[in-house]
Amino acid sequence: MRVLMVYPEYPETFWSFKHALKFVSKKAAYPPLGLMTVAAMLPKEWEKELIDMNTDILRDEDIEKSDYVMISSMDIQFDSAKKVIQRCRDLGVKTIAGGPLFTTRPEEFSEVDHLVLGEAEMTLAPFLLDLEKGRAKHIYKSDGFPDIGSSPIPDWSLLNMRKYSSMNIQYSRGCPYNCEFCDIVLLNGHIPRTKSAEKLISEMEALYKAGWRGGVFIVDDNFIGNKAKLKKEILPAIAEWMKNRNYPFVLNTEASIDLSDDDELMKLMVDASFGTVFVGIETTEEESLVECGK
Numbered sequence: 001m002r003v004l005m006v007y008p009e010y011p012e013t014f015w016s017f018k019h020a021l022k023f024v025s026k027k028a029a030y031p032p033l034g035l036m037t038v039a040a041m042l043p044k045e046w047e048k049e050l051i052d053m054n055t056d057i058l059r060d061e062d063i064e065k066s067d068y069v070m071i072s073s074m075d076i077q078f079d080s081a082k083k084v085i086q087r088c089r090d091l092g093v094k095t096i097a098g099g100p101l102f103t104t105r106p107e108e109f110s111e112v113d114h115l116v117l118g119e120a121e122m123t124l125a126p127f128l129l130d131l132e133k134g135r136a137k138h139i140y141k142s143d144g145f146p147d148i149g150s151s152p153i154p155d156w157s158l159l160n161m162r163k164y165s166s167m168n169i170q171y172s173r174g175c176p177y178n179c180e181f182c183d184i185v186l187l188n189g190h191i192p193r194t195k196s197a198e199k200l201i202s203e204m205e206a207l208y209k210a211g212w213r214g215g216v217f218i219v220d221d222n223f224i225g226n227k228a229k230l231k232k233e234i235l236p237a238i239a240e241w242m243k244n245r246n247y248p249f250v251l252n253t254e255a256s257i258d259l260s261d262d263d264e265l266m267k268l269m270v271d272a273s274f275g276t277v278f279v280g281i282e283t284t285e286e287e288s289l290v291e292c293g294k
Contacts, residue, residue, distance in 0.1 A: 001043070001045075001046045001047070001067050001068070002046070002047040002049075002065065002066050002067050002068075003042065003046055003047070003048055003049075003066060003067065003068045003069070003070055003096075004049050004051065004062055004063065004065075004066035004068070004069045004070070005032075005035045005038070005039060005048060005049065005050045005051070005069075005070045005071075005072075005158070006050075006051050006053065006058060006069055006070070006071050006084055007032035007035055007050070007051070007052040007053060007054065007071075007072060007073070007077075008053055008071065008073050008077040008080035008081040008083075008084055009053040009054055009077065009080040010054055010076060010077060010080075011076065011077075011079065011080075013076065015076075016029075016054075017029045017165075021165060024165055026163060026164055026165040027054060027055035027056075027163040027164070028052065028054040028055050028163060028164055028165070029164065029165050029166060030164060030165075030166055030167070030168045030217055030219075031052060031159050031161075031164050031167065031168065032050070032052055032072060033154060033168045033169070033170065033219060034072045034099055034120075035050060035070070035072045036050070036154035036155050036156065036158060036159065037120070037151060037152065037154045037155075038070070038072070038098070038120050038124065039154070039155040039158055040152035040153060040154060040155045041120060041121075041124050041125075041152055042128070043128070048155070048158060049062070049066075049158070050158040050159065052163075053080065053084075055160070055163040055164070056163075058084065058087075060087070060091060063087060063088055063091050063093050064091050064093065066093055067093075067094075068093070068094050068095070068096050069084070069088045069093055069094070069095050069096070070095075070096045070097070070098075071084055071085065071095060071096070071097045071098075071099075071102075071112075072097070072098055072099035073097070073099050073100070073101040073102065074099065074100050074101055075100060075101050075104065075105075075183075077101065078101060078105075081097075081101060085097070085109070085111055085112060086111075089111060094113040094114070095112050095113050095114070096112075096113065096114045096116060096127075097109060097112045097114070097115055097116070098115070098116040098117060098118075098120060098123070098124075100183070100187055102115055102117060103117040103118055103141075103187060104183055104186065104187070106139065113138070114127065114131075114136055114137070114138060114139075114140070115138065115139045115140065115141075116140045117139065117140060117141040117142075118141050118142050119142075119145065119146050119148075119173075119188075121146035121147075121148065121150055121151055122142040122144070122146045123140045123141060123142050126140055127140045145173070145174070145188065145189045145191075145193060146193075147193065148170075148172070148173055148193050148194070148195055149195050149196055149199055151170075151195075153202065153203050153206045154169075154203070154206075156206065156207065156210040156212075157210075161210070161211065161212055165214075165215065166214065166215035166216060166217050166252075167207055167212050167214070167215070167216050167217070168216065168217040168218070168219045169200070169203050169204065169207065169216060169217075169218055169219070170195075170218065170219050170220060171194060171195055171200050171218055171220050171223065171234065172192045172193060172194040172195070172220045172221070172222075172223070172225055172226065173188040173189070173192070173193050173220070173221060174188040174189040174191055174192040174193050174221060174225060175188070175192065175221040175222040175225055176191070176192065176222070176225055176293065177222070177256065177292050177293050177294055178291070178292050178293050180291075180292070184221045184222075188221060192221075192222070192225030192226045194225075194226055194229060194234075196233075197233045197234050197237035197238075198237075200234060200237070200238070201237055201238070201241050204216075204238070204241060204249070205241075207249075208245060208248055208249075212248075212249075213248045213249070214249065214250065215249070215250050215251075215252065215275075216249040216250070216251050216252075217251075217252050217253065218251060218252070218253040219253075220253060220254070221254075222254070222255055222256050223253040223254065223255045223277075224255045224256065224258070224259050224262075224265065227262065227265055230265065230268070231264065231265060231268060235265075235268040235269060235271070235272045236268070236272075238251075238272040238273070239268070239271045239272040239273070242272060242273045247273055249273060250273055250274075250275045251272065251273050251274045251275065252274065252275055252276040252277065252278070253274065253277055253278070254277065254278040254279070254280070255277050255278075255279060256279070256280075256294065257279050257281060257294075258294075259277065259279070
């Protein structure tokens, strides 16, 4: 089985960093972590190729030589995802799609052959089993949220790291807050699910052995969703690993503003080589903050 994994193109927005990236001679800010994680869940005997349309051109011959095209996308990539799916249909190649865009708007993608929705740790295995038996369905979805400690280390071998300004890893999924503009709770739940310190360090080690040195973005919905575990287990483990490896990474992440109330947590993050934190400040209205649980 030969599968082509495609990450659609971002439109030109603030988050695409299209013009800023030229100053550092890079094509994109971050690689498609979800697709690389899914790649590690696929049968080892499958041939896998990854094309990130933000760094490379998707050619018709890439599609035609594949048995399936797997697409993962966020909402902002809607237009590009639609075009990729249509190209596959025109060329007679079946599509498999998953990720945030397809999970929240499956009714808009009836043309996709197989929709594998929700988190791949729960829905991918049943799909692969049915595919092997020749009875794969149109839609696969699940109730509940998986233990992300079982998620495999991303397949970094699929990636040309030189085209990116930073790499990325994931420690947790979910957020305890309830902001009406955000779909994180819908996708990943209210209760932050975390990886163990050993699991997170193994992923950092894999990235290190793949040859990366530089910035690493921890892509969590809210990195400080479980402050107690961070303080006791995670940040001390990262700090020790960083010291032993002579500080190969500079970490950054996103967190809620209540980080600023916790001096101990901020110090531990600095000790663990965090350089920057992205904070979203949605409102100064107390009523709105109460409504969101903030």
